[in-house]
Amino acid sequence: MIRVEQAGHWFRPEQWLFRDLSFAVAEGEATAILGPNGCGKTTLLRALSSTLALKQGRISVDGIVGVVPQALRGDVGYRVIDMVLLGRSRYLGRFGAPGRRDLARAEACLEAVGIADLAERRYDRLSGGQRQLVLFARALACDCRVLLLDEPASALDLANQGVVLRLIRRLVRDDGMTVVFTTHHPDHALAVADKVLMMAGEPVFGPAATTLDEANLARLYGVPVRRVTIEADGERIEATVPVHRLVADAPGATPL
């Protein structure tokens, strides 16, 4: 579905953000991209959505790509339903405007992400979580088979993070959507991703459950990370906990 070969990019000449990056994502798989700030996660995502041309390598993506960006720049005074209708633009032609069928599709997408009641509200008057869901619905409205999400849960509270993660999992498991998302939360990758790509130094790509081990995570973030298993409602949930040794700096404090 997605094939990346020897990809590399820089913004300042020869200061490589990443290079020689190769991986493949199969149809109906969810892949999480992890890495510290500035390692090129968003850049890679932009390259996957063909909004940025890489300096090196080849990328091929089969099928229509939907994009859920981090946030929209500037004030956008459109109604929510019009924002979602914008997802239909690729089907409308230069002189076209959305019709009744596009409206029905947009309403179905709002329904699918659970915010049908916001349809007539103005986008710029919504909360961060609501905006994220609107952009989600907009991406779905373009009838995509591949969904790219840039830190879909990073600006959200815990409850809304859960909403977005469940939505991603449902799209992958029930609808066979191929999903690639960037995240700063290893837990989110463990919860919904089949594969992970870790972008720091030598890139690491592999199954989420085995690749997100303590050694790899510590190397990725430069902070010790523990893998723990929690029992909740009779279910075993894999989680990660960063070990921030803040107390160790205080004079006279006992090291952890």
Place this chain on the structure above:
Amino acid sequence: MSTLDATMLQQRRPIAAPLAIGALVLLPVATAMLCLSAGRYQVPAGHVFGILLHDVLRLLGLDPTAVVTATWTPTERIVVTTVRLPRVLMAGFAGAGLALSGAVLQGMFRNPLVGPQTIGAASGASLGGVVAILLFGFGLPVHLGAFGGAALALAAVLIVHRGDGVSPVLTLVLAGVVVGAFCSALVGFVTFIADPEVRLPGIVFWLLGSFAAASWPNLALLTACTLVGGGVMLAMRWRVNVLSLGDEEARSLGVAPGRDRVILLAATCLAISAQVAVSGTIGWVGLVIPNLVRMVVGADHRRLLPVSAVAGAAFLMAADTLARDLSAAEIPVGIVTAIVGTPVFAWLLRRHARGQAA
């Protein structure tokens, strides 16, 4: 919950389309009637209606006497059809073209402070027109020169601004100011070197700008350019919505923004330059009208563009009527639009500075 439901229902109910379209047609038509009737020589509105109906029926090859009886004087007829009608229609088309162009430019550049004048297009058109008068005299060259000037000015603004949608809102306006000032300087230079016997009076008169020189040939050219340019802008109203999110967003929605933007810019240049060619620089209409309309109908260009067009037409017809009737000697219409426009612009600037602009 119940109040939320109530407001939702209220908003959700689509405006009855025939009603909305009727209102859109009625506003400029009613304004035109008032403008045809008002003036030094008062013509009763009933007479204006009768004269127009009479002439339209005759144009259609029907017998007007069956429907209307001529209660008006021959002088009234001449005042309405020969003196005022071309002028009012010209003001209407010019206003519609300016407001439409302003709305499209504001949407495309994602910037409510942009207008045909603030972005330098109008100054460019003036320069092109003046150069054309200097080299070739009046007529078609003025139209072509104005169009070329507007296009070059817009291109220069884009190069200065390097528009990528990231730069702050004000830099685009500043780029427009720079290009506009450069064009104005060149206009000054052209008037300086123009032959004072032959070319200079024409240039100065043209630059002053007014609809006083309204004529049927000028009206025909303005109408054609406004209909073509405005038609393209209205047809691409959804694309303006897409472009208003920025290039990268447009691309990620599957729309290549480059060619759309060129087509829309050409359409705005056509409308703006036609207006400048027939009536000189008239500021503020294209900046202020779309902002006011946006407050009423919202940001969606599917509604904003048509409503801006009719509101701009009505506004400029009314402004021109004021300009010709406020005093014994006619005031240039650009002064009237500036007196209305500048305070609104200042208010918008403040609103935007507070981060409240929609």
